[in-house]
Structures are given as C-alpha cells and as structure tokens.
Amino acid sequence: MGLYQKLLFLGMCPFGVFFAVVYFIQMFIAATPQRHWCRVPELQHLDVELRRNLSVPVNGEDWEKCLMYDANWTQVLADMALPQNLSTIPCQHGWDFQLGDIPYHTVVSERGWVCEYAGYAPTAQAIFFAGSTFGGLLFGWMADYYGRVPALVGTNMLAFVGGIATIYTNELWDFAIARFLVGMSYDGCFMTIYILALEYVGPQHRTWVANLSIALYFGGGSLMLPWLALWIGDWRNLLWVTSIPFLIVLFVPFLVPESARWLSSRGQVNRAVKVLKRFEKVNGTKIPQGALDDFIISASQTRQSNESIKDVFKSAPLRKMMVQLVLVYMACAIIFDGLVRMSEGLGLDFFITFTLTSATEIPSVTLLTVVLDRWGRRNLVCGPLLIAGVLSLMAAFVPRGIPQVSLAIMARFMINMAYNAAIQWAAELLPTGARASGSSLVHVSGYVATVISPFIVFSERLWRSLPLLILGIIALLAAAVGLLLPETNGRQMPQTIEEGERIVRSYTICGSKVEEEDPRLNYEKEKSITTCS
Structure with a gap:
C-alpha cells in the first residue's frame, strides 16, 4: 500500500470521530x-x-x-409542617433536578422533559433515525450519481448546520427538526469516505x-465523548465544540481525490x-503501462453504462443477494441494539457504563x-452470529446476575464482529455504480430494524427469558441466511453489474469456487492500479 493510501487512511480519522x-x-x-x-x-x-420534605410524597x-x-x-x-391527609396532584410549576448522576443541565432538565413530557426525548431520537433513513438513501444516491467527495461534503455540512441549529431551539418541534437534519448526515458522514478508501x-x-478505521476512529470517538461532555459540563457548549470541527470537510475537495473507480x-x-497519475507522484512509484492500458480499455467499455441501485434490483442474482444481505444486516442491528438496551442495569453511573460498553468495540473489531482475511467474510459473519445466538439462548435460561450478564457480554462481543464484518461484506459485494447507494440502503435497513428492538426488550414483562430467546432465534436464522451469500475474501470488488453477477454465481453454499470467465478480474493488474507499485 502506497503513501497516498496511508494518508487517506489517516484522513478517515476525523470522520470516524464525527x-x-x-x-x-x-x-x-x-x-x-x-x-x-x-x-x-x-x-x-x-x-x-427541606423544601423536598415539605412538598414531595415518598414512594x-x-x-x-x-x-x-x-x-x-x-x-x-x-407552620413549617404539612397538614394531615393531604391529596397529591401532578407537578404544577415544573421540576427541580438534582445534578448528581448527570452533573450538568441538559435539554431534558432545562425544558422539563420528564413525567408527562418524558416521551419528548425518545420522540426526538426517533425523528433522528427518520432523518437517518431519508439521508442515507439521499446521500447514497448522491454519492453514486455525483461522486463520493460531494456526498461527503454534503453530509458533514448538514451535521454542522443541524448541530448548531440545535443550540438555538426552544421547543420540541424545532429541536426535532434540528435533530432530523443531523440524522440525515448519520452514516454518510463517515461511510462515504470509508467506501472511497476501500476503492x-x-x-x-x-x-x-x-475494520481498524472503525475500531480506532469510531471506537476512539465513542470513548472520548462521555469525558468531553463531563469536562465541558454544558450541553450547548458541547454542541459548539463537537459541531465546529465538521467544517474540516470544506478542505476535502482540495485534499481527497475522487474515486477513480467511480470516475x-x-x-x-x-x-x-489523472487521479492515478497523482498517486504515482505521491507514492513515488510507476503504474505498469500494461495495467494502466487494461484499466483504460475496461473503463471505456463501461462508458455508457451509468449503472445504479435500480440495475441491482433488475438483476435476479444481485436482487436475491441484496435481500439476503439486508436480512443479515437487519438481524445484526436488532441483536446489537437489543443487547445494548438490556445491559443498561450494570449498577454504574451513566458515563462509566457508556465507556465500558463502547470499549468492547475496539478489541472485538x-x-x-x-482473522477476517484468514477465515473469510462469510465465516466471520455467520460464525459469530451462530455463537451469539447460542449464547443468547443459554443466557435466557440461567439465573439473573453474573451468569446472565457474562453470557450477554460474550454475545455482544460476537455481534460486534459480525456487524462490522457485514459492513465490509456489503461494500465488497456491490458493483461500483451502486456501491454507495446500495451500502446506504443496507445500513438504512438496520436503522429501520432497530425500531423493534425496544419492543423485544419490553417483552420481558410477558416472560423474563423472552427477549434473549427472541434475539437468539434471530441470530440463528440470520446465520443460516448468511451462508447463502458469496465469499469475497481475496477478490476484487465488482466494477459492473455483470461482474457482480459473476461473483454471486461463482460460489456455492459450500464455498466451492467456479472457474472465472472474465480476464479483466486479474488480481495482479488490479493490485498495480490500487497500490501504484
């Protein structure tokens, strides 16, 4: 890998934190x-x-x-005393908050979003995910139609605008609109440069x-955020500090090359x-003329294709593959979110709990x-899903406390691996013309799926073991579906719909490879192009 690619990997850092x-x-x-x-x-x-003792009943x-x-x-x-047999009424003049577990005022404490207004915060979070669904599809299409770089700039600027707008909100409706804008940037603010780097x-x-980009940058950002919030101690200033850095994206068009594959x-x-020649200068290497000629010929042959996500669904093999990929990804999202929601009662404060759960991301990824290149994508999606399913089923029938928590944490570790392997698998299975929009569609399906995970957790009121039982069954079914998808380990990412279909047809459920027919998928030539060596 050349110097330019290494610099591009380092350039992913701020966007992973974003x-x-x-x-x-x-x-x-x-x-x-x-x-x-x-x-x-x-x-x-x-x-x-004293005022609490005088005014508030004990429950x-x-x-x-x-x-x-x-x-x-x-x-x-x-009298400095309460009369006997007083009735109780709902709060009439707002609330007093003891800033202990959360040592600074938040939107909730400032605006009284508790009791009968307690649904405001989750409603705003739901609207955020609605924005993620809309923005994921919009910017995924934009990345495939106008290019990776314009989409990356658009998503991060939208996050900046939404973050700053949140500071100046006063009611639920304007807060929700601002969070919708931020939600539109979710996924694309990082996944666009993630796809570009992979290309x-x-x-x-x-x-x-x-995977290291997610483990180091996203994981590192997750570990930093709670302590940054504690250090700043003000929700508005926290938004200023975390929103202004999004303006870094304005330098991207001058520093980051558009994807040569997309071009x-x-x-x-x-x-x-021109982009590849620029790579030659930075890397100090020469692309073999034969490899460059093959690249030009191949690109010229697809000049009028303008392939998009529509063409993926028009192709029977790719349509089937896409449905299977979406089902696997939705299962990963449900299990991940369900286990997160079930692990909230660890007995530690909010900031430590968040840090501990985020810390599992780094070692698992x-x-x-x-092991991903040794064991393959299919094994490391289906295998961890299978293990997570078994662990969840076991946890459903062991006593609460250390035994159940230990099994749930191991299941979380496994699902981290499956989830991240599935992200890379999706990018490698989709052809270039539909890679960004197709990946966004897969990720959006995960957001839609997480809508039901709170209800899975809520089913505990019907039967204590039911949530883990449901998650375990979902994991086992997803592992079975994943076996139907082709392995991409060691293969070039498909450039066209035709190449994508060839990959789908080239593997059986047992993984036995069918002889390749297209000489353009030549590893050494592609290696010369991508590494400029």
Whole structure:
C-alpha cells in the first residue's frame, strides 16, 4: 500500500470521530437526571432537603418524581409542617433536578422533559433515525450519481448546520427538526469516505483499512465523548465544540481525490487516469503501462453504462443477494441494539457504563481485523452470529446476575464482529455504480430494524427469558441466511453489474469456487492500479 493510501487512511480519522459524535451526542445533551421532583415556587428560598420534605410524597425508598402535595403553601411556610391527609396532584410549576448522576443541565432538565413530557426525548431520537433513513438513501444516491467527495461534503455540512441549529431551539418541534437534519448526515458522514478508501486499496489491505478505521476512529470517538461532555459540563457548549470541527470537510475537495473507480464507471476515464497519475507522484512509484492500458480499455467499455441501485434490483442474482444481505444486516442491528438496551442495569453511573460498553468495540473489531482475511467474510459473519445466538439462548435460561450478564457480554462481543464484518461484506459485494447507494440502503435497513428492538426488550414483562430467546432465534436464522451469500475474501470488488453477477454465481453454499470467465478480474493488474507499485 502506497503513501497516498496511508494518508487517506489517516484522513478517515476525523470522520470516524464525527460518526460517533453524530450517533451518540444526543445521549449527552438530552440525558435525564434520575433524581427530580416537583418545584414549588413558594418554597424556593428554602434548603433543598427541606423544601423536598415539605412538598414531595415518598414512594417506597425514593421520592415521587411526578407528584406533589396539594397544599396551601403560605400556611405550610407559617407552620413549617404539612397538614394531615393531604391529596397529591401532578407537578404544577415544573421540576427541580438534582445534578448528581448527570452533573450538568441538559435539554431534558432545562425544558422539563420528564413525567408527562418524558416521551419528548425518545420522540426526538426517533425523528433522528427518520432523518437517518431519508439521508442515507439521499446521500447514497448522491454519492453514486455525483461522486463520493460531494456526498461527503454534503453530509458533514448538514451535521454542522443541524448541530448548531440545535443550540438555538426552544421547543420540541424545532429541536426535532434540528435533530432530523443531523440524522440525515448519520452514516454518510463517515461511510462515504470509508467506501472511497476501500476503492483505493487492494484486497490484501482492504480488511485492516475497513475494520481498524472503525475500531480506532469510531471506537476512539465513542470513548472520548462521555469525558468531553463531563469536562465541558454544558450541553450547548458541547454542541459548539463537537459541531465546529465538521467544517474540516470544506478542505476535502482540495485534499481527497475522487474515486477513480467511480470516475471510470461514469465514463470519465481521463479524470480517473489523472487521479492515478497523482498517486504515482505521491507514492513515488510507476503504474505498469500494461495495467494502466487494461484499466483504460475496461473503463471505456463501461462508458455508457451509468449503472445504479435500480440495475441491482433488475438483476435476479444481485436482487436475491441484496435481500439476503439486508436480512443479515437487519438481524445484526436488532441483536446489537437489543443487547445494548438490556445491559443498561450494570449498577454504574451513566458515563462509566457508556465507556465500558463502547470499549468492547475496539478489541472485538481488532480481533476481526486479524482473522477476517484468514477465515473469510462469510465465516466471520455467520460464525459469530451462530455463537451469539447460542449464547443468547443459554443466557435466557440461567439465573439473573453474573451468569446472565457474562453470557450477554460474550454475545455482544460476537455481534460486534459480525456487524462490522457485514459492513465490509456489503461494500465488497456491490458493483461500483451502486456501491454507495446500495451500502446506504443496507445500513438504512438496520436503522429501520432497530425500531423493534425496544419492543423485544419490553417483552420481558410477558416472560423474563423472552427477549434473549427472541434475539437468539434471530441470530440463528440470520446465520443460516448468511451462508447463502458469496465469499469475497481475496477478490476484487465488482466494477459492473455483470461482474457482480459473476461473483454471486461463482460460489456455492459450500464455498466451492467456479472457474472465472472474465480476464479483466486479474488480481495482479488490479493490485498495480490500487497500490501504484
């Protein structure tokens, strides 16, 4: 791999961190302090403990969060005692929040999004995912139609605009609109440069570029975010600090080359050759003239193709492959999100819990990077899914506590591997003309799938073991579906619909390879183009 590709890998860093910020920031700006009670204006001059004792009923071992006494507070102040047999009413004048577990005011505490308004924060989060669905499809199409670089700039600028707009919101409706804009940038703000980088490296480097970028940059951003929020201690300033860096994307058109694969797929052969010549200068190597001639001839033959995601669905083999890929990815998303939601009760504070769960990303994806090219994509999607399914089923029938938590954490580790391997697998199975929009469609299917994971967790009220049982069955079914997909380990990514169909047909369910027919899929020639060596 040449110097240019290494610099491109390093250039993925800020966008990997942005990826984590876009996805997780709302957890920190809209966190709900767990201890709150009704505010009584007449008692505000009193000590916190005293006014709470005078105004709030006790519910078991804790104070009521949404009810207060219906009392004559002038008389209560005069007597410094409550009359007997007082009735309770809902909070009339907002809430007081004890900033302990969340040591700074958030959107929730400032605007009183608790009790009867507690649905506002999850509603805004749901609207964020609605934006992700819309933006994923829009910018995926844009990346395939106008190029990877314009789509990357568009998504990150939208994240900047939405983040800054969130600071100046006052109500649910404007907050939700701002989060919708940020949601539109989710996925594309990183996955666009992720796809572009994969298109510039050969198969021998693709695995570590794909997975280490997620482990180091997304994982690192996830680990940094809770402590950045604690250090800043103000949700508006947190948004300023995390939104302004998105402007880095304005330098991308001057520093990051457009994908030569995409240019050639659109018939822009001269621009593609210029990009490759630029690689020669930076890498200090020479592309063999024979390999370059083959590239030009191949690109010229597809000049009028303008292939897109529509053509994927018009092709019976690719349509079947796409459906299977979507089902596997949806299963990974449901299981991942379900296990995250079920692991919230670890007994630690919010920031430590978030850090610990995020820390599982780095070792699991690093292990995946080491073994993915040895064991293959299909084995490392279906195998971890199978193991996660078995672990989930076992966890469903063991006692609560350490045994169940241990099995659930191991299942989470496995699903991390399957989830990230599936992301790379999707990019490698789709032809160049539909790679960005197809990958976005696959990822959007994951967002849609996670809508049902809270209901799976909620099914615990019917039967304690039901959520883990459902997740285990989903994992086993997804592993079976994944076996129907072709292996891409060591293969070049398909340039055209025809090459994509050939890959689908070239492997059986047992993995036995069918003899290749197209001489254009020559490993050494492609290696020369992608590495400039």
